Amino acid sequence: MGRSPCCEKAHTNKGAWTKEEDDRLIAYIRAHGEGCWRSLPKAAGLLRCGKSCRLRWINYLRPDLKRGNFTEEEDELIIKLHSLLGNKWSLIAGRLPGRTDNEIKNYWNTHIRRKLLSRGIDPTTHRAINEPQTSQEVTTISFSSANSKEEEKNTNSGGVLRKEEKSPVRERCPDLNLELRISPPYYEQQNQETGEGRGSSTLCFVCSLGIQKGKDCSCGSNGVINGSSSSSGYDFLGLKTGILDYRSLEMK
DNA sequence: AATAAGTTCAACCGCACAGAT
């Protein structure tokens, strides 16, 4: 069964927003606040789809947006977050105040990809491009909300975020090990060897990043372990075994 | 100056999730 369209497409404008439309949207949200995007266009006197209004506001009109070039620090943070999160642009944007997911996604595709390639780093895997293929297990990051469609997308794009395969996929690029598995965190492997325990083993990935009340939280702690937010999520992911130094950047 | 090629980024599309009923 299909879904009803989000708006009457026949009576909505498309394409670039005019100054007048922007002004109407800003004025309406200032007066009534965000929310109920579906009914907003009509109430604000805009011939736009609600989704279009939301996008325009979030990506362009919001007063707290930081316009202008990305700093070197932001670049490095985006790279690090992408190495941990993959194409979870909204989560990445959540760690960069004043930046939007769309902006970061565009910036990644136009600047950072090239930057990493010039460094000899594969922007998808964050591994050195000429790094010899090893039998080392691939780290898998799993989101509780992951679904088959997303898995399929990631399979096609060769992304780093994938759950286990439903059916074997023949590798098209022999340099990329696309096989991903659910594997125990690195420190657990260490603990098995050393016999030591760690108190943060129940922290899920999202909470380990310090993203409070994240919708992907699967542990229910919302980032609080033993009364404090963890800053050791990176250890949790077991990525300290990673190849690239910038991955050790401390998360706040 | 003209125009082809390359780049950027705002906006759209389709899908999935969460909450309401």
Place this chain on the structure above:
DNA sequence: TATCTGTGCGGTTGAACTTAT
């Protein structure tokens, strides 16, 4: 439990802009 509705997300598109020839 099943279905509907609103919202949010990630991938993609294409117009506008810039650079090279």
